[in-house]
Amino acid sequence: MVRLTLKNKKEVLLLIAKEGESLRGFSKKIGVSCAYVSQIINGKRNPSPIIANKISKGLNVNIEDIFLIQTSVDNGQKEEVI
Numbered sequence: 001m002v003r004l005t006l007k008n009k010k011e012v013l014l015l016i017a018k019e020g021e022s023l024r025g026f027s028k029k030i031g032v033s034c035a036y037v038s039q040i041i042n043g044k045r046n047p048s049p050i051i052a053n054k055i056s057k058g059l060n061v062n063i064e065d066i067f068l069i070q071t072s073v074d075n076g077q078k079e080e081v082i
Contacts, residue, residue, distance in 0.1 A: 001072050002071050004069055019059065026058060
């Protein structure tokens with residue numbers, strides 16, 4: 001299983017602003033609901049790899065730059081953190 005967690009809320013908000021977008025405009029640009037993106041940024045939800053990829057591509061950064069990527073084996077033990 002892969003779990004993605006946002007590393008730094010302020011950095012992502014700054015990157016969105018540097019793109020010249022509001023949160024709503026950025027969400028529309030990447031095709032993800034504003035409510036869902038807001039929940040991810042505020043740490044209330046963890047995105048799927050597909051959504052995390054859309055966010056990182058929309059910000060022109062690598063996914064590893066803004067998300068902590070954790071993988072685990074079936075028994076629940078953490079295997080690797082990227």
